[in-house]
């Protein structure tokens with residue numbers, strides 16, 4: 014059964030979409046910030062990790078028994094073998110409306126940076142793809158002894174301090190979605206169902222401006238190796254994990270006055286100081 018399913022998802026599950034709401038572009042995608050301007054450095058965003066019960070048996074991901082592929086047919090939860098997480102539909106159930114018993118344990122806290130894996134990932138792929146931190150969900154310090162059927166969610170703002178060419182890539186196993194919101198629309202990237210570890214970025218580079226872009230990243234691992242890592246590429250260069258100072262929690266957004274504003278403020282302070290100084294001099298003169 015496992016090998017048959019594997020053949021099916023290798024055949025047809027790689028989906029990378031570049032959806033641009035409000036206009037299509039083939040070359041670099043120009044996206045203005047959702048919040049333009051200069052903002053103070055971030056301290057990372059919140060990560061919500063869920064351990065789904067290995068015996069949860071209500072997957073709504075579709076499986077086509079005739080074509081041996083995902084995305085059509087009947088819900089996998091109706092098959093005797095259909096326990097655990099199989100795709101983004103199950104991720105949404107876990108975070109949106111989990112039935113009692115679906116979520117075995119959870120961990121929520123500051124994620125810094127977004128680069129988490131399970132032990133099997135680090136053992137198998139750490140040497141070639143780079144090690145990631147153990148997801149805080151897992152023992153010995155976390156609440157879950159099991160490292161399969163786990164999911165994660167991160168959301169907040171990505172802070173851009175230099176306008177230019179960017180791309181974002183998500184290293185994942187098994188699947189993920191990523192959205193990036195700007196002033197005029199939202200870009201999205203996803204890889205649904207079951208996939209071997211891979212990093213997937215937007216098909217076009219992005220031209221970004223100085224400011225904040227909202228984002229959401231959701232990921233899940235069904236069995237074996239599991240990883241989620243958010244990287245960026247700047248100016249067409251190599252991938253590197255997005256630093257925590259570029260990840261801002263919505264309740265920690267802090268605008269920094271721009272140089273022109275500073276100039277006005279300092280000019281104003283100098284003027285006030287000069288008036289006060291003249292007044293003091295005149296008072297002194299009257300006294301003298």
Ligand SMILES: [Ca+2]
Pocket residue numbers: 131133160161162234235236237238239
């Ligand atoms: Ca695993």
Ligand SMILES: [Ca+2]
Pocket residue numbers: 186187234235236237238239
């Ligand atoms: Ca996996």
